[in-house]
Amino acid sequence: MDYLLLSKWCSRIVAWASIQRYILIFHHGWMSTQKKKILLHYIPITTIIIYGIILYMTIDLFLSCDRSYYSTILYCGFSSCAYNSTAYSIFELITGGITNIKIIAICSMILIIRLIKQKHRLNQQLNWRKHRKMAIQLLSIILLFYIFYLPKTQKMGNQPMKTIMEPPTFGVCQINNRGMAAEMRQKDDNQKKATNTPLLDVEDRRKLNKVVHCENF
Numbered sequence: 267m268d269y270l271l272l273s274k275w276c277s278r279i280v281a282w283a284s285i286q287r288y289i290l291i292f293h294h295g296w297m298s299t300q301k302k303k304i305l306l307h308y309i310p311i312t313t314i315i316i317y318g319i320i321l322y323m324t325i326d327l328f329l330s331c332d333r334s335y336y337s338t339i340l341y342c343g344f345s346s347c348a349y350n351s352t353a354y355s356i357f358e359l360i361t362g363g364i365t366n367i368k369i370i371a372i373c374s375m376i377l378i379i380r381l382i383k384q385k386h387r388l389n390q391q392l393n394w395r396k397h398r399k400m401a402i403q404l405l406s407i408i409l410l411f412y413i414f415y416l417p418k419t420q421k422m423g424n425q426p427m428k429t430i431m432e433p434p435t436f437g438v439c440q441i442n443n444r445g446m447a448a449e450m451r452q453k454d455d456n457q458k459k460a461t462n463t464p465l466l467d468v469e470d471r472r473k474l475n476k477v478v479h480c481e482n483f
Contacts, residue, residue, distance in 0.1 A: 275318045280407070281366035282310055284373035292380060325354060374404040 289296055289306065297303050325348045348354055458464040 275314070277362060277366040278314050278318070279311065281369040282314060284370045284407075286310075288373050288377050291377065322348075329354065371408045374408055378404060 286307065297306055329348045329351055348358075454464050
């Protein structure tokens with residue numbers, strides 16, 4: 267629950283904050299009364315929070331599973347059971363990732379572009395030093411969300427070996443893949459001890475070890 271709420275709540279709230287920042291700067295009259303503030307500020311944020319609680323409590327209830335934890339890898343190889351469902355993974359990819367990231371990027375860029383156009387229309391000299399801090403802040407937000415909050419749809423459970431062994435992207439280890447790789451390695455060890463016949467060949471075993479220790483192939 268913590269994993270789902272923190273990662274998805276955060277992106278949705280920041281996406282709405284990007285829209286609201288645009289409204290406050292260019293349409294401040296929309297929030298001139300208490301009624302308008304409730305409608306355009308408090309209700310959307312409350313809706314996002316309630317939506318997250320209901321959705322993720324339901325998902326966690328119906329998509330529960332037995333997890334294996336490994337003390338030797340990052341986050342003990344934790345992976346959310348919710349992503350065992352391909353349909354839910356695609357749903358989250360669209361609503362919890364791509365949509366929010368596009369909203370943040372588009373609203374931030376429109377804010378900067380409209381500010382420049384407004385200065386030009388009013389024949390005012392644009393003071394880049396004055397607005398540089400805002401531009402850097404907005405572009406940094408876009409960059410951070412593209413790096414850390416773009417989720418990747420992963421099929422969990424009995425995935426093909428090539429999917430599990432996908433190398434780390436952008437220097438960030440794929441936590442779900444590492445957990446599955448560690449579990450498969452443990453199954454290989456158990457069968458080898460029981461029957462003296464491993465499940466995996468030498469090359470597959472080497473790749474699994476690379477994934478578990480977050481190394482490039």
